[in-house]
Amino acid sequence: MRAISMISDQLPSDCWPVQQIAELEQHLCQRAKCSPYQLMWRAGEALLALISQHYATTQHCLVLCGRGNNGGDGFVLAYLLRQAGVKTTVVEASLYRERPSEATQAHSIWQVGQQNPSLTPYDPWPTDIDLVVDALYGIGLRHAPQTEIQSLIDRVNTHRAPVVSVDIPSGLDAQTGQPLGRAIYASSTLTFITLKPGLLTGKGRDHTGKLYLADLGFGNWCSDLTAPIQCLTGQDLCTWLPQRAASAHKGDMGKVVLIGGAEGSAGAIRLSGEAALRSGAGLVRVLTHHSTIMPILTARPELMVAELTPESLNAALEWADVIAIGPGLGQSDWAKNALNQVKLSKKIMLWDADALNLLAIDPDKRQNRVLTPHPGEAARLLGISIAEVEADRLSAANRLVERFGGIAVLKGAGTIIADDSFSPAIAYVGNPGMATGGMGDVLTGVITAFIGQGLELSHAARAGVVAHGHAADLVAEDNGMRGMLALDVVDKLRISVNPLHDNDD
Template identity: 40%
Template sequence: MSERYSRSFPKDLYRAEDVRAMDRYAIETVGIPGIELMRRAGASAFAALHERWPGARTLSAICGGGNNGGDAYVVARLAHEAGMDVRVYPVSPPANLKGDALAAYQDYRATGGEILDFIPADFEGAEVLVDGLLGTGLDRKVDGLYADVIRAVNRFSGRVMALDIPSGLHADTGSALGVAVKADLTVTFIGLKQGLFTGEGPEYTGEIVFADLGTPPEVRYSVEPSAMLLPPWERGLPARPRYAHKGHFGHVLVVGGDCGYSGAARMAAEAAARVGAGLISIATRKSHADSLNLTRPELMCHGVETTEDLRIPLERATVVAIGPGLGRSEWAKALLGTVLETDLPVVADADALNLLAESPRKRDNWTITPHPGEAARLLDSSSADIQKDRFSAVRDLQAKFGGVAVLKGSGSLVCGPDGLPYVCTAGNPGMASGGMGDVLTGVIAGLLAQRLDLFGAAALGVQLHAAAGDEAAKAGERGLLACDLMDPLRRLVNL
């Protein structure tokens, strides 16, 4: 898992409305006063700030008119009491404050804290800037004064800590609503918001710290999670019995590699081998079938020009991976149709998905692995719309096509028939290069061949692929190639 996220996180993720329901439950059922929760939130944030930047002596806080602003007033009060030089900029006039936020403001003023009656063009006089402008309830584009303030925050050259969520980021989707604060640290409360972990969310959150505010477990259990975090990759697959032979670990058939794209099928095949599949075959064009395995002779390559040519390799396979380098020709369409006539488990990627978009069908025993562009074609939408709400998109993909859907990208999502998305927080921008998806296809197929169930192979495959990318990126993200993942894949499955 990325170092930006704590390994001690709870795995449950929630929509903003769910967390508000948890907050009400804590107040109305458990009996914790709202102002006490606000004071705990501010104290947790101040403790995180002190731990992250122990030498900071100057702090500015931007306070909105709601409870997010109230949290910022608490942080400002604690910083003032600790002897820091504190400056508070209320975007909403304090006279308009109500309830717990008003009480937090009054607490700050009672300690002698000062209020500045203007929003500066920048905040260069402070080392740390606290974002308490907008909370999790935002659901429309930020404009006017609030947009100007967020732009000023993003010009700030010091450190930024966001309270609960960076202002301007949608808590449910992880999309920026026009403009959003780019934080170095986000301290989030009560329940983890799903939008922090996918789409644009990771670009804005910085390091994430979670504080449950001392609420009992019954608060978390009072609502159902809307998504889950995939656990970090910390151990490999179970040890093999001493009597094992290659037949115990399946036979993956990779179908693809049209002329000019043979490398895609080759990478998928080697990835399946590196995660432990017993046998690997490639069904590809005759023109390069004889040379495709020159640098990896363990791969069995078949020249396939007709659907009849494909039938013998299919009879020997236990899992099919189709799509890497497949193209969209009549040859490709015929091979895809033949594969889908079988009952074999299938991993479909790349051009198999583009062909599927032209002739949609539903299947229970396959995994589809689109990136946002392919997902847009599958759902007759646009990439921008997919990215605006990745959680809804992955659920729609699964509902329309069946099996397991994987929506690739920052914070890749995996969704099975129960409709609950799982989020992968590992991976890095260096993996935005050609061939990475082909490797993932092979990884999932290789795990399926070793008798993992459909969802387990997809979820573990996504996490393993991302973890291998993180290990390979230790030498640098820029210039990271898909084949650089092969050695890390082998090491990680043998932890």
């Protein structure tokens, strides 16, 4: 096979809501004088390029084609594969639906010179299939696939061959990332023109596999438009974290106060403090329970640690540039009194962990605050179930901002950052190795450190999430995901927070 064009796994920052993509495609086609049928051919050529580059040993490809334009892309690919000398079998699904005109054209091209008839969803597959292409459903799916397609999806998911999905894994909601009943588990997904939110967050991260994008020749046109959603990757760290001035000193790098660590919970606040230091904070003061002072100081002597009392907290609030409260805080009267005292401050602050649980009990709204809930905490804050939060993570993050103000960082696969001033963002960093205790405490320290170093609040939240996830990806590259610890991520932060390598010429 010959590669027709290059396919990028370096994802752009632009991401569009599904309800606006049809209008976007129409606009781009009009500007570029490209018909929908020509667009279908570009998609098929891009798919051939992906297979040529990443599945070059394919001998027999099975292409599953639905009745819509996604299926039309599949027919174009099947034709191109056959022309390239690759044995190709097509399964035609949803036989009783009428095809759009351009998909009908693509189907006709595939049929020309085709000696063997297409298979139905119920026919057995050839035994030598070594690649499956999923072109069943596109981004317009709004309900569970019909029964025959669900059975077909099950066959794909249990087959030994790798799977390439066209634009989006069939059965996945392109907006929310939630499966609509059955959904394909792809080895790779090639999406077209722009990113879709459902590929980046929630269960979409499970189903998408390795994500690639082909702009289909519209890259320059898209760059002139402002996307409603941002995709954040490690490439963005250079934008937020410039080199330091040669004359910089610790007083310039932020005075951070971290509050938490009830009796028996020294680890959480220690992780936050160490992460703040590793992320470049100049001075980090920890206020904690008297029983946790020595364990924290012994582990990290660079932290300034004192007992949390009304007097020490008042002095720290006066001293601080930024305040974080919550890791290991608990919900005792000791914790509630501290939070009530922090509420009186007008300084920028971050609330995490038990501070969020207390906020759910006694809600307020303020703009000088970052909230960093995981889905369980978000559910308590919104008075809904965890399943409802995960069903539409973008919507849940926006609702947190509407109700509580400031910035909401909804943690999880594809962390969402939402606020009133900027487009919502989805962080395409991190990995399942982060599913262990202490990771959220580390994120608290990173974001707080960036605020202390002068980043605007929204930029600090974005940079903190990306640096945190990028550091975890570095850990996974070195040692794998299983067994990753929060302190392993802290160790890699020095790489993530120095994207420009301060010592370089």
